[in-house]
Amino acid sequence: MVSAQIEYDDVNDQNPASVTLKITDTAGVLHTIRIHQDPSQNTEPNYPPGTTGASGPRFSVLDTGEDRRILRIHGTAAQFGLNLRP
Secondary structure (H helix, E strand, C coil): CCEEEEECCCCCCCCCCEEEEEEECCCCCEEEEEEECCHHHCCCCCCCCCCCCCCCCEEEEEEEECCEEEEEEECCCCCCCCCCCC
């Protein structure tokens, strides 16, 4: 089973520009990357070339509440530079 966790730089920020995404694949390997709302910020080494354009991988905040945020991640694991093991 694949599991994912989001970490916020500021837990009080209801609309963060970037967050840390931690994914554990089925082989138990932990992958940690920064994901951004603005794809032009996809400058970390894990991102493949061409992912900084308007259609690059990103996330958006769909809803917020007092103790929750709902994020939508746009893009595939490969677009985020992840090689998840089956």
